[in-house]
Amino acid sequence: MAKAKSAFVCTECGADYSKWQGQCSNCREWNTLSEVRLGGARPGASTSGGGARGGYTGALSREVVDLSGVDLTEVPRFSSTFEEFDRVLGGGLVPGSAVLLGGHPGAGKSTLLLQTACRLAQSKRVLYVTGEESLSQVAMRAHRLQLPTRGLKMLAETSIEILLAVAERERPEVLIIDSIQTMHLEDIGSAPGGVAQVRESAAALTRFAKQSNTVLMLVGHVTKDGSLAGPKVLEHMIDASLLLEGGSDSRFRTLRGQKNRFGAINELGVFAMVELGLKEVKNPSAIFLSRSEELASGSLVMVVWEGTRPILVEVQALLDESALGNPRRVAVGLDHNRLAMLLAVLHKHGGLFTGDQDVFLNVVGGVKVLETSADLAVLLAVVSSLQNRPLPRELVVFGEVGLSGEIRPVPSGQERIIEAAKHGFTRAIVPRGNAPKKAPPGMQVVAVDKLAEALEAL
Numbered sequence: 001m002a003k004a005k006s007a008f009v010c011t012e013c014g015a016d017y018s019k020w021q022g023q024c025s026n027c028r029e030w031n032t033l034s035e036v037r038l039g040g041a042r043p044g045a046s047t048s049g050g051g052a053r054g055g056y057t058g059a060l061s062r063e064v065v066d067l068s069g070v071d072l073t074e075v076p077r078f079s080s081t082f083e084e085f086d087r088v089l090g091g092g093l094v095p096g097s098a099v100l101l102g103g104h105p106g107a108g109k110s111t112l113l114l115q116t117a118c119r120l121a122q123s124k125r126v127l128y129v130t131g132e133e134s135l136s137q138v139a140m141r142a143h144r145l146q147l148p149t150r151g152l153k154m155l156a157e158t159s160i161e162i163l164l165a166v167a168e169r170e171r172p173e174v175l176i177i178d179s180i181q182t183m184h185l186e187d188i189g190s191a192p193g194g195v196a197q198v199r200e201s202a203a204a205l206t207r208f209a210k211q212s213n214t215v216l217m218l219v220g221h222v223t224k225d226g227s228l229a230g231p232k233v234l235e236h237m238i239d240a241s242l243l244l245e246g247g248s249d250s251r252f253r254t255l256r257g258q259k260n261r262f263g264a265i266n267e268l269g270v271f272a273m274v275e276l277g278l279k280e281v282k283n284p285s286a287i288f289l290s291r292s293e294e295l296a297s298g299s300l301v302m303v304v305w306e307g308t309r310p311i312l313v314e315v316q317a318l319l320d321e322s323a324l325g326n327p328r329r330v331a332v333g334l335d336h337n338r339l340a341m342l343l344a345v346l347h348k349h350g351g352l353f354t355g356d357q358d359v360f361l362n363v364v365g366g367v368k369v370l371e372t373s374a375d376l377a378v379l380l381a382v383v384s385s386l387q388n389r390p391l392p393r394e395l396v397v398f399g400e401v402g403l404s405g406e407i408r409p410v411p412s413g414q415e416r417i418i419e420a421a422k423h424g425f426t427r428a429i430v431p432r433g434n435a436p437k438k439a440p441p442g443m444q445v446v447a448v449d450k451l452a453e454a455l456e457a458l
Helices: 052-056 083-089 109-120 135-144 160-170 195-212 233-237 284-288 336-350 372-386 413-422 451-457
Strands: 006-010 033-037 098-103 126-130 153-156 174-178 215-220 240-245 252-260 268-274 277-280 299-306 309-321 329-332 357-363 395-397 427-431 444-448
Touching (some): 006 195, 083 240, 083 268, 098 233, 109 126, 153 160, 268 284, 309 413, 444 451
Parallel strands (some): 299 395, 329 357
Antiparallel strands (some): 006 033
16 A cells, blocks of 8 residues: 655645644744645545536636636626625625635624525525534524524535535535534544644535535634634635624624635625624614713724725723833724834824823724724824813814824725714814815815824814
């Protein structure tokens, strides 16, 4: 019998080596190499039948063609029955695509997919495979959420070979796997959840989805730092990687795209966890602006742009005299390094010293702000807390702050101002490059070029 070959794959970056070593030469991480056995039967080869190879050639072309002659027919989509879900996916589910949904335990991954599966099963063939729960547990949850259960096909299985055989017989239009970490192949010697099992199981399922034009939806676990558990090559295999965020102490969940071959990756979907499962939030700005009636220093509303829409969120700053030699800088929902940079700009070009203050920053509602349009709002909230002077409730701010103290314009400035006016804000401090020729009725727009001008406008 021929000796089984093996390789060592880095779980962080996916680089492979012929022998084990303590440090990955590619990403410089230590003790991340895991053994993966090579060779043996190709996953899914025994279950796909003789026509499986022929089916896969439809997804890949063996002919060399000119790019100008490629068919530009729009890829057909169908709705997931959730508008917020469709928004993050880029317009809906694409047949033959593989979608990976990750999130912390309790975020609502299984709940969201069960709601989607039950709704889709009323008009399409859906197969829901559970490897973590029994069929009675899933049925009890569906009954508690008052979901339509008729038409949804269920399977409790962790073997990829058996799963693909059932899928070949049932021919579902949507295949949901909960979760990929529980699946295993008989040819792989490692335990379920290991690098080799996750990698090869995902490859077999993705191959079946491409061959049969099935929408594949996988549930994935995440690590403590919020990244997807398992090998990095898993993210390269699938077409869309989504992350459902939100702790158990918050009733709101945000769905953000981290990779999407069929749409933008900066879209954000907002859901609320209610008694009957996840409910869409059509107007996220309304929930993030539930401010207290009493004015407080350090509180300010900013307009951030998520995908194709503006969202109004509140940023809070708290400065307190530090009793430590090295004052703390804590940012929740914002980049910690950018906060340190902005405080340096405030000292250099605003004349306000915060080196002896503990600075705490929080974005209300659990939203993570990834763009630079929040810079000016962060600095003005810091100034408000430092001087213990509340800012007007009708004030809204956005703008990027440069290292020389200049206020740079941000994309979609006009739409941000209009959104703020819709929610009753009457005054806005914005970059001069975003100042409209004609402000919305009832809105006073103050255009600034420098940080000093913004501080003067307060």
